Amino acid sequence: MIILAFESSCDETAAAVVQMDEAKGIRRILSSAVASQIAVHALYGGVVPEIASRAHAEAISGLTDRAMSDAGVSEKEIDAVAVTSTPGLIGPLLVGVNYAKALAYAWDKPLIAVNHIKGHVAACYPFFPDLKPPFTAMVVSGSHSSLLEVSSFTDYRALGLTRDDAAGEAFDKVARVLGLPYPGGAEMDRLASLGNPRAIALPSVAVPGDTLDFSFSGIKTAVVNYANTLRMKGEPLVPEDLAASFTRAVTDGVSKRLREAYDRRPFDRFVLAGGVSANSHLRAAVAAFGKKRRVKVYFAPPAYCTDNAAMIGVQAYYEALAGNYAGLDLNPSAVCDI
Ligand code: KG4
Ligand code: ZN
Numbered sequence: 088m089i090i091l092a093f094e095s096s097c098d099e100t101a102a103a104v105v106q107m108d109e110a111k112g113i114r115r116i117l118s119s120a121v122a123s124q125i126a127v128h129a130l131y132g133g134v135v136p137e138i139a140s141r142a143h144a145e146a147i148s149g150l151t152d153r154a155m156s157d158a159g160v161s162e163k164e165i166d167a168v169a170v171t172s173t174p175g176l177i178g179p180l181l182v183g184v185n186y187a188k189a190l191a192y193a194w195d196k197p198l199i200a201v202n203h204i205k206g207h208v209a210a211c212y213p214f215f216p217d218l219k220p221p222f223t224a225m226v227v228s229g230s231h232s233s234l235l236e237v238s239s240f241t242d243y244r245a246l247g248l249t250r251d252d253a254a255g256e257a258f259d260k261v262a263r264v265l266g267l268p269y270p271g272g273a274e275m276d277r278l279a280s281l282g283n284p285r286a287i288a289l290p291s292v293a294v295p296g297d298t299l300d301f302s303f304s305g306i307k308t309a310v311v312n313y314a315n316t317l318r319m320k321g322e323p324l325v326p327e328d329l330a331a332s333f334t335r336a337v338t339d340g341v342s343k344r345l346r347e348a349y350d351r352r353p354f355d356r357f358v359l360a361g362g363v364s365a366n367s368h369l370r371a372a373v374a375a376f377g378k379k380r381r382v383k384v385y386f387a388p389p390a391y392c393t394d395n396a397a398m399i400g401v402q403a404y405y406e407a408l409a410g411n412y413a414g415l416d417l418n419p420s421a422v423c424d425i
Contacts, residue, residue, distance in 0.1 A: 092400030095183030096175025105400035118157035140178035169403030180419035228361030229255035240405035247299025282327030292340030
């Protein structure tokens, strides 16, 4: 099955073509075109939804042409059109959903709606032909921090969620405190390698008690207070130490939740997905957990950790196998249903 897929839930407009055939062992990304709006939003230190919607509308048609020509396929060869329908910013989601609906109607192709979080997990499938549910997964991105039980390609259950901010949001906030440009996750990763992870005591991101939930707002506030206190005292802030200490607090919290999830119900495979899964320190912590508990761990290549449409096309294939097609009355939803 050849699928043309779209992603526009936040600040990347993306179109991709994938070829999937589970019976023949084919999981192929034929093209993946991504137009990032980072430069526009960097001026404001974060994503401005109205500007994002407008930029998606400007980019999506050209990206479609690029994805089709890079893949070397024509309209006739496309079997279905897929699009992220939830969760995300409602204006940006509407642009992708309406474009995909229009194309599905004009080309007379079936339409498939994809949950963005499931898409992030699906980013791993083309790179690991043996990877199949059931497994446990964690999606850590600019908008999500979800620990998930994946019982089939389409059935997900939340084991733990963030109660406030997402992991990536916290990385970006700390980066902003350090004066780094938005989004600062990748630069924080580099700085953290140069600092002392035990230099600054910060609160845990694992919510205390009998829960697998996360909270990132406390650590964000603690970092802001720490920086303000140093400024008032006229003492210097060591960016490397702050990046390393913050990263350690995040990796410790995630590792703790993984151990607890495993103790509640052991699993033998674990997928780490989403933009923050590109973080080298988090990957190392998850790999160490995997080695200790004999859990096989999977990460997508960094370019497929952040938002792209190939992951949406791959998940769409499994939705199609499950008979989950959408009608032309499809509406996006900002809120996630997992
Ligand atoms: O998955 P994604 O592209 O967007 C959402 O679905 O939200 O994730 C973007 C997030 C940003 O917050 C960015 O700073 C973070 O992923 N990120 C990283 C790294 N690379 C990207 N965070 C930590 N370390 C990285 N290496
Ligand atoms: Zn995402």
